[in-house]
Amino acid sequence: QQQVKQSPQSLIVQKGGISIINCAYENTAFDYFPWYQQFPGKGPALLIAIRPDVSEKKEGRFTISFNKSAKQFSLHIMDSQPGDSATYFCAASPGGANNLFFGTGTRLTVIP
């Protein structure tokens, strides 16, 4: 079963707009939540990550919001640009685990 549920499956945003991608999980042992960005034909690349001891982390135009009680986290892309068009994956990992559990991905298209 999917340990991390991601939505929406696809997203179209105007240039300059805000892109929001949501993820939810059930396993309370998860303690590390990274987001990966993947361009066609390339492997995923780490974008930003958060631990559950903070509710928000910002790096440039990218912000992770984390709601521990709701077991949800989201990626906000401010001032979205055409170059941000890619597939975004959320992921989660429990303490000491050897692997990441990935969401099913969101294909973002930013139109000029």
Added chain:
Amino acid sequence: GAGVSQSPSNKVTEKGKDVELRCDPISGHTALYWYRQSLGQGLEFLIYFQGNSAPDKSGLPSDRFSAERTGGSVSTLTIQRTQQEDSAVYLCASSDRDRGARQPQHFGDGTRLSIL
């Protein structure tokens, strides 16, 4: 520096044949991971190697799948008697796990495997 390198980038083979996929991790990275990415799905964990420890094979979907890592560096994922459902992109990642369990995983560009 050089990133994670995977070969071949594309592989087309007939059902029932065996295939070998290769991964060269980033030099010095002790941890190596294999994932499978099927169309419309997220990445599915297959196997994990860390140093000289026994690998974590908990994600391998069947006994047709195996992997080895020689000398703590290069890894080979082998799929025997391939089936059409094995068609996917196989991704390798490495991390500097000696610096902690939360070090970023660096991915290669994958091998796109197509089973006819």
